[in-house]
Amino acid sequence: MWPASETGIVFVAIAPFVAAILAPFLFRIAGGFTGWLLALVPAAIFLFLLGFAETVIGGGAIAVSVNWIPAYDINLSFFIDGLSLVFALTISGIGALIVLYSGAYLAGHPHQGRFLGFMLAFMGAMLGLVLADSLLALFLFWELTSVTSFLLIGFDHTRQAARRGAIQALVVTNIGGMCLLAGAILVQQLSGSWEMSTLRGMGDLLRDHALYGLVLFCFLGAAFTKSAQFPLHFWLPNAMEAPTPVSAFLHSATMVQAGVYLLARMSPVLGGTQAWTSILVIFGGLTLIWGALGALKQTDLKQILAQTTIASLGLLVLLIGLGSTYSIAAAIVYFVAHAFYKAGLFMVAGAVDHETGTREITGLGGLAEKMPATFIAAAMAALSMVGLPLTIGYFAKEEMYLGLMSGDWTSLVVIVVLIAGNAMLAGVALIVAIRPFLGVVVPTPRTPHEAPLAMLAGPVLLGAAGIVAGVLPDWLGHDVLVPAASAILQRPVESHLTLALDVTSLLLWLSVLTWALGILVYRQADTIRTLLRRFDAWLGWTADNVFDACMFGLIRFSGAVTRALHHGRLELYLVLVFLTLAVALFGPMLAWGGLDWMVPKADLGDWSQRLVLPALQPYEWGVIAMAIAGLLAVLAAPTRLIAILSMGVQGTALALIFLLFGAPDLAFTQLMVEVLSVVILTFLMTRLRLDDRDPRPFEDWARDGTLAIVCGVGVSLLLMLVLNGTLDTRLSDLFTATSVPIAHGHNIVNVILVDYRGFDTLGEISVVMGAGMAILALLRRQRKKAAEKPAPRRRTRKAAP
Amino acid sequence: MNTVIFRTLAPVIVATMLVFSVYVCLRGHNEPGGGFIGGLIAAAAIGVFGMASGVATVRKALRVDPMAIAGFGVVMAGASGLMSLFIDAPFMTSIWLYLDIGESVVPLSTPLFFDLGVYCVVFGTLSAIALSLESDREEDI
Numbered sequence: 001m002w003p004a005s006e007t008g009i010v011f012v013a014i015a016p017f018v019a020a021i022l023a024p025f026l027f028r029i030a031g032g033f034t035g036w037l038l039a040l041v042p043a044a045i046f047l048f049l050l051g052f053a054e055t056v057i058g059g060g061a062i063a064v065s066v067n068w069i070p071a072y073d074i075n076l077s078f079f080i081d082g083l084s085l086v087f088a089l090t091i092s093g094i095g096a097l098i099v100l101y102s103g104a105y106l107a108g109h110p111h112q113g114r115f116l117g118f119m120l121a122f123m124g125a126m127l128g129l130v131l132a133d134s135l136l137a138l139f140l141f142w143e144l145t146s147v148t149s150f151l152l153i154g155f156d157h158t159r160q161a162a163r164r165g166a167i168q169a170l171v172v173t174n175i176g177g178m179c180l181l182a183g184a185i186l187v188q189q190l191s192g193s194w195e196m197s198t199l200r201g202m203g204d205l206l207r208d209h210a211l212y213g214l215v216l217f218c219f220l221g222a223a224f225t226k227s228a229q230f231p232l233h234f235w236l237p238n239a240m241e242a243p244t245p246v247s248a249f250l251h252s253a254t255m256v257q258a259g260v261y262l263l264a265r266m267s268p269v270l271g272g273t274q275a276w277t278s279i280l281v282i283f284g285g286l287t288l289i290w291g292a293l294g295a296l297k298q299t300d301l302k303q304i305l306a307q308t309t310i311a312s313l314g315l316l317v318l319l320i321g322l323g324s325t326y327s328i329a330a331a332i333v334y335f336v337a338h339a340f341y342k343a344g345l346f347m348v349a350g351a352v353d354h355e356t357g358t359r360e361i362t363g364l365g366g367l368a369e370k371m372p373a374t375f376i377a378a379a380m381a382a383l384s385m386v387g388l389p390l391t392i393g394y395f396a397k398e399e400m401y402l403g404l405m406s407g408d409w410t411s412l413v414v415i416v417v418l419i420a421g422n423a424m425l426a427g428v429a430l431i432v433a434i435r436p437f438l439g440v441v442v443p444t445p446r447t448p449h450e451a452p453l454a455m456l457a458g459p460v461l462l463g464a465a466g467i468v469a470g471v472l473p474d475w476l477g478h479d480v481l482v483p484a485a486s487a488i489l490q491r492p493v494e495s496h497l498t499l500a501l502d503v504t505s506l507l508l509w510l511s512v513l514t515w516a517l518g519i520l521v522y523r524q525a526d527t528i529r530t531l532l533r534r535f536d537a538w539l540g541w542t543a544d545n546v547f548d549a550c551m552f553g554l555i556r557f558s559g560a561v562t563r564a565l566h567h568g569r570l571e572l573y574l575v576l577v578f579l580t581l582a583v584a585l586f587g588p589m590l591a592w593g594g595l596d597w598m599v600p601k602a603d604l605g606d607w608s609q610r611l612v613l614p615a616l617q618p619y620e621w622g623v624i625a626m627a628i629a630g631l632l633a634v635l636a637a638p639t640r641l642i643a644i645l646s647m648g649v650q651g652t653a654l655a656l657i658f659l660l661f662g663a664p665d666l667a668f669t670q671l672m673v674e675v676l677s678v679v680i681l682t683f684l685m686t687r688l689r690l691d692d693r694d695p696r697p698f699e700d701w702a703r704d705g706t707l708a709i710v711c712g713v714g715v716s717l718l719l720m721l722v723l724n725g726t727l728d729t730r731l732s733d734l735f736t737a738t739s740v741p742i743a744h745g746h747n748i749v750n751v752i753l754v755d756y757r758g759f760d761t762l763g764e765i766s767v768v769m770g771a772g773m774a775i776l777a778l779l780r781r782q783r784k785k786a787a788e789k790p791a792p793r794r795r796t797r798k799a800a801p
Numbered sequence: 802m803n804t805v806i807f808r809t810l811a812p813v814i815v816a817t818m819l820v821f822s823v824y825v826c827l828r829g830h831n832e833p834g835g836g837f838i839g840g841l842i843a844a845a846a847i848g849v850f851g852m853a854s855g856v857a858t859v860r861k862a863l864r865v866d867p868m869a870i871a872g873f874g875v876v877m878a879g880a881s882g883l884m885s886l887f888i889d890a891p892f893m894t895s896i897w898l899y900l901d902i903g904e905s906v907v908p909l910s911t912p913l914f915f916d917l918g919v920y921c922v923v924f925g926t927l928s929a930i931a932l933s934l935e936s937d938r939e940e941d942i
């Protein structure tokens with residue numbers, strides 16, 4: 001076990017964020033070298049994580065847990081096994097190259113520091129995601145990748161297309177994030193654990209549960225949105241509005257692979273069922289074909305690569321769905337191969353764009369002479385993508401086909417889909433590597449020359465890595481495939497990767513068939529593109545349009561709701577408020593038999609005989625008469641001022657009743673509130689220059705009157721109901737008993753306000769102050785409006801002479 | 802309303818009301834009263850003062866913007882709750898301190914400061930509203 005692993009892993013999770021915060025400041029000091037300096041952070045993380053390789057290859061795992069919210073038993077726990085280590089190493093390794101590349105790609109950009117900061121933060125989120133063991137930590141990092149990728153995609157925020165792409169990615173991936181949260185909570189409720197490592201040891205608990213379908217839906221929703229599975233794939237091509245380094249990072253090894261990672265992670269817990277296999281295989285296959293066709297439609301280098309990413313993601317999902325030893329092995333090898341070649345090709349596309357000024361495949365040609373190193377990098381990546389022997393891509397393809405040799409009809413269908421998808425991807429690889437670099441030289445907007453070293457390092461190294469891994473099958477098998485596949489399958493796996501070509505095996509001939517079809521696709525690329533575009537034009541709409549329609553509908557709907565509720569007529573607001581009060585009063589009373597007590601249980605006989613007036617003192621009668629008189633005066637008041645004053649009279653009488661019946665605090669407050677109400681209402685009336693009188697149509701009068709009576713009756717009935725039952729005095733007993741000994745106060749009302757329920761009071765006074773500020777703002781606005789009116793006249797007068 | 806009698810008497814009424822408001826606030830822990838009522842009385846006093854002497858005079862006499870008093874109140878109430886952090890107790894645990902000054906014992910406590918905070922909020926907010934409603938002309942609010 002690594003001695004400093006605990007602090008080390010936490011450091012890995014934090015370091016990128018710290019570097020991200022420092023990046024803009026570093027940029028101010030270091031200028032053009034920022035990229036080189038910041039690339040050290042992911043490089044250091046890469047080397048640090050490499051230190052765990054020995055343990056993990058030996059079949060071990062490292063678990064680290066930090067107390068996060070102990071009260072709820074939530075830990076910030078990390079877990080490193082084969083699967084997470086392969087992902088983490090790929091992320092940090094490619095991350096270092098990408099940061100280096102971005103430094104050169106955005107050379108001279110004023111916001112380069114900010115960009116590198118976003119990039120590092122994103123990388124940190126991604127690393128956290130693959131290292132996390134707690135489902136909540138996973139969710140946290142998952143959302144962080146959404147937010148940081150939003151910032152990255154929308155980096156070029158002055159362009160509308162970039163903003164749209166960013167928002168689209170955020171909306172779609174956040175729907176998935178919500179699914180993940182729901183799924184995580186559901187799983188915790190069902191199993192009692194947040195830790196995925198514990199869940200893996202629980203066997204079929206979740207698979208056999210009645211809610212398995214719901215859990216599966218939540219997790220698949222998260223994975224499918226993040227990994228852009230059909231029909232949620234549309235956000236990925238639009239995310240290409242980001243600067244190329246972003247695409248190279250997000251769409252090769254990170255962001256979009258998060259969904260694949262989640263599926264791989266959860267497959268020991270949720271996988272292997274009929275539903276799991278069929279959903280993953282069907283959607284993965286559809287996505288594969290759809291993405292590959294999409295790639296053939298495009299002429300923009302980045303768009304082509306984006307569409308192939310969709311296809312590759314579909315392929316990975318399909319492989320995880322199949323779940324056999326071979327297909328899981330294929331998924332691991334394919335993930336690594338894809339990360340290498342796709343990041344390399346994106347960086348090549350960026351370099352070409354950077355040096356020539358265009359990414360249109362039709363406007364490029366013969367660049368190999370001017371940019372030899374870039375061409376070599378592109379060629380190496382493309383060979384891996386085609387899957388020729390001696391590249392890592394070859395093994396990925398071999399493994400895929402190997403798993404489907406059983407010969408039943410589902411395997412046959414899947415293998416046909418795989419061959420078709422792989423052939424199209426191979427054709428696209430050839431297009432991307434050959435079209436811009438070989439053939440006739442086409443004049444470009446900028447005179448092309450070789451890209452700078454920092455931009456070459458990434459693609460060349462990744463291309464070479466793809467070849468090196470391809471000639472070392474023992475290393476690839478033993479050190480990468482076995483630990484990761486064992487982590488997914490939860491049982492030891494044997495590697496059987498070999499360089500030997502067996503001409504008698506059907507496998508080799510399937511590969512040959514794929515390559516042949518790939519070459520065919522390459523030769524007929526233009527025809528296929530024309531046909532596909534014609535089909536698109538005939539279809540007329542895309543998932544992208546549907547998204548737009550949904551968003552537009554949402555905006556229209558919220559606008560309609562706002563207009564309906566927020567119409568600006570105080571009178572109707574009040575009607576609504578009191579209507580709600582009436583419903584809230586009568587609804588529960590009628591529903592739960594709150595009025596039953598009024599029905600007499602026995603024959604009452606001549607009940608009018610026993611009706612007596614309550615025994616009250618004459619002055620008490622006087623106060624009650626005063627309240628009623630005030631009320632009648634309000635109703636009969638000819639002018640507003642009299643109505644306000646009568647209200648005051650009624651309120652004062654109420655305060656007196658409180659005083660007489662033993663609630664002096666309430667009486668005090670009521671009295672002061674009455675005084676201030678009268679004063680403020682009078683001021684308001686003069687301020688708003690209201691008429692003295694308030695004539696109202698009979699309908700209004702009847703409506704408001706009815707509502708008032710209904711609410712009043714409701715409150716009275718509620719109070720009678722409360723008095724009718726036995727009062728639960730536990731709380732008041734507690735307060736009475738403890739008010740002096742522990743709160744040192746005799747006035748229980750005040751003790752409750754400032755001590756027992758002090759936190760509520762704190763909230764209330766904050767609301768009082770907030771309301772005060774809102775009122776002041778309204779008054780000031782009204783005053784400003786009044787003050788502005790004469791202003792234009794003054795201006796014209798000034799301008800005249 | 803701006804009669805001579807009212808103008809002459811107003812300062813006396815206002816002063817009495819203000820002193821009374823503080824009294825009501827302080828006695829609140831054992832007798833009817835408290836920060837809320839005290840604040841209401843004080844705000845009413847400010848309203849009366851405004852009617853008698855004009856908003857500008859009141860503002861000058863207050864020296865501080867009433868809204869600032871309200872803000873101070875919220876901060877003070879919150880801070881009195883935070884005091885309990887120093888004795889390693891949950892938020893808003895009350896702390897009592899009995900000061901012996903000569904013959905008498907003066908109890909000080911965090912709820913007292915909390916109540917004074919409530920007083921300031923109610924007083925500040927309502928005075929601010931009352932004053933800005935009273936000021937007819939284009940004065941500052």
